[in-house]
Amino acid sequence: DAGVIQSPRHEVTEMGQEVTLRCKPISGHDYLFWYRQTMMRGLELLIYFNNNVPIDDSGMPEDRFSAKMPNASFSTLKIQPSEPRDSAVYFCASSLIGASGNTIYFGEGSWLTVV
Amino acid sequence: GDSVTQMEGPVTLSEEACLTINCTYTATGYPSLFWYVQYPGEGLQLLLKATKADDKGSNKGFEATYRKETTSFHLEKGSVQVSDSAVYFCALSASSNTGKLIFGQGTTLQVKP
Numbered sequence: 001d002a003g004v005i006q007s008p009r010h011e012v013t014e015m016g017q018e019v020t021l022r023c024k025p026i027s028g029h030d031y032l033f034w035y036r037q038t039m040m041r042g043l044e045l046l047i048y049f050n051n052n053v054p055i056d057d058s059g060m061p062e063d064r065f066s067a068k069m070p071n072a073s074f075s076t077l078k079i080q081p082s083e084p085r086d087s088a089v090y091f092c093a094s095s096l097i098g099a100s101g102n103t104i105y106f107g108e109g110s111w112l113t114v115v
Numbered sequence: 116g117d118s119v120t121q122m123e124g125p126v127t128l129s130e131e132a133c134l135t136i137n138c139t140y141t142a143t144g145y146p147s148l149f150w151y152v153q154y155p156g157e158g159l160q161l162l163l164k165a166t167k168a169d170d171k172g173s174n175k176g177f178e179a180t181y182r183k184e185t186t187s188f189h190l191e192k193g194s195v196q197v198s199d200s201a202v203y204f205c206a207l208s209a210s211s212n213t214g215k216l217i218f219g220q221g222t223t224l225q226v227k228p
Contacts, residue, residue: 031215033215042218042220042221043159043204043218043220043221045215048215056215091158091159093159103149103161103164104161104216105161106151106158106159106160107158108157108158109157109158
């Protein structure tokens with residue numbers, strides 16, 4: 001089975017530009033998560049969805065960040081405008097509630113550098 | 116609220132040494148417990164899990180036992196290899212069963228030849 005697929009794997013962009021990160025969760029999973037990882041703050045949950053509906057976005061740092069899930073097989077995380085402090089690895093993950101003790105499966109991450 | 120606390124790293128060991136990474140948790144109800152591993156430049160991978168008290172999760176020579184009386188889920192390996200060098204995250208499923216996992220801060224393991 002294909003795992004969680006993220007794109008792009010690496011992105012370098014200039015401050016002020018819009019960045020869009022994409023995610024395809026594992027087919028059949030009903031939860032989707034966006035995490036951010038930095039050296040300073042570790043692994044942070046930004047937002048998560050259940051059946052395409054945002055459940056908790058309290059981790060989204062600012063209004064510059066937005067996430068959507070238009071259907072069960074696709075989600076985006078957008079940063080507009082981007083700033084150097086947004087440089088991080090962004091992980092998408094998915095799970096199926098009740099299955100395997102709620103195991104979450106991670107993508108390989110999108111490595112973002114804002115210069 | 117629910118939380119996970121891991122021992123701080125980095126942990127530096129010689130090859131074939133014994134490993135223990137401590138993990139304790141605070142949670143209501145009966146959460147499931149997990150260890151994830153992150154190798155350099157990669158995403159997090161599930162290493163092992165336990166879904167109820169006294170369960171032992173194991174994988175790749177690693178073990179962890181769900182101890183409800185001490186609210187712990189310590190990760191152990193009898194003989195580490197250089198290839199085990201990675202960051203290890205302890206996590207629990209939120210007791211409200213929202214599907215969300217709560218992660219510890221991660222412990223970096225460095226194994227030297």
